[in-house]
Amino acid sequence: MALRELSSLEKFLGLKKPNKYSTQGDRKVPVLQSNSAPSLVGLGTIATHLAQEAKRPDLLGASAEERAVIQQWLEYRVARLDGCAKEDIKTILKDLNAYLEDKVYLAGNHISLADPLMYYGLHHIITDLAVQEKEKYLNVTRWFDHMQHYPGVRHHLPPVVVLRNRVYTSGHH
């Protein structure tokens, strides 16, 4: 799964030559072999490297604070999201919903590397959410819908229908 994601990410970044990836371990951690440099292991690491290769430093954050936030979300993706248990999903969605309340993108006011990676990671969770749950975590749904319409992000993943249903209020206001 991580490999398809990396190739979608390459397309999003506009990288012309796709890299060859392999996986290691039973958790299928992606590995990028390169001739000149030591191999890179881990989704977050490889993604960061790709962004730099594509000369998109804006995706990695303009200020030190932004950079830290982006790395934080990359780590969140790998450490907490991938392979999380069913019970954790509610907590994750709750945290994200609170975080996204006053933000359009995960870090700063422009799209960054964290956004597509979190989108890929959350896709299978959001696909399985019922309508009232989507309404409950409204900010996550909004951000998710925004991401899947952002040019170049969606690629290999099927779009998730997001419809506002006023019957289920978000209990927010």
Next chain:
Amino acid sequence: MGFGDLKSPAGLKVLNDFLADKSYIEGYVPSQADIAVFDALSGAPSADLCHALRWYNHIKSYQKEKGSLPGVKKALGQYGPAGVEDTTSAGGDAADDDDDIDLFGSDEEEESEEAIRIKEERLAAYNAKKSKKPALIAKSSILLDVKPWDDETDMAKMEECVRTVELDGLVWGQSKLVPVGYGIKKLQIACVVEDDKVGTDQLEELITAFEDYVQSVDVAAFNKI
């Protein structure tokens, strides 16, 4: 369309509600639509209108690029949830219809010049939109079974007669002859009709008018397109 008076709490609430599941006023990138609405606000929305505040702060960060954002700035009444009346026009009896959106806030009595202008623009846009409606006509595909009197009836002539039936919104399609038994064949002919303009009883009447050839007409299949 329109949010109502964006300087009033009711209008801001409409905006907040609208933005709850959207990042931008129109589409998925910042555009002139966002600038138009941004400029209409007198300041940052209060913290309890969290979605409006989020959007406001986000658009504020685009202030430097606001001239270069895509789109064309339209009158305020053009944006916002459909079905919300432009509340800057004088109040009416629609107040009870939409109880999830507070339409008429506190300023329904104001008939300022700007309000009248916005109302006119909105009306003009609505009429223009209505006249371009053809894109959404409901159509159905109907399969008719036309039965002759006996096996000596000239089916080719019968088909010709059926096809001479002309109505606005009716387009004849393919036809074939299906044997029914005892040498009798029925004519199965398809047509596409616009629901508003043509009804099956009307069709049946017109076809059975060819009494020499047609014994009866039935609707074999009726599918919405």
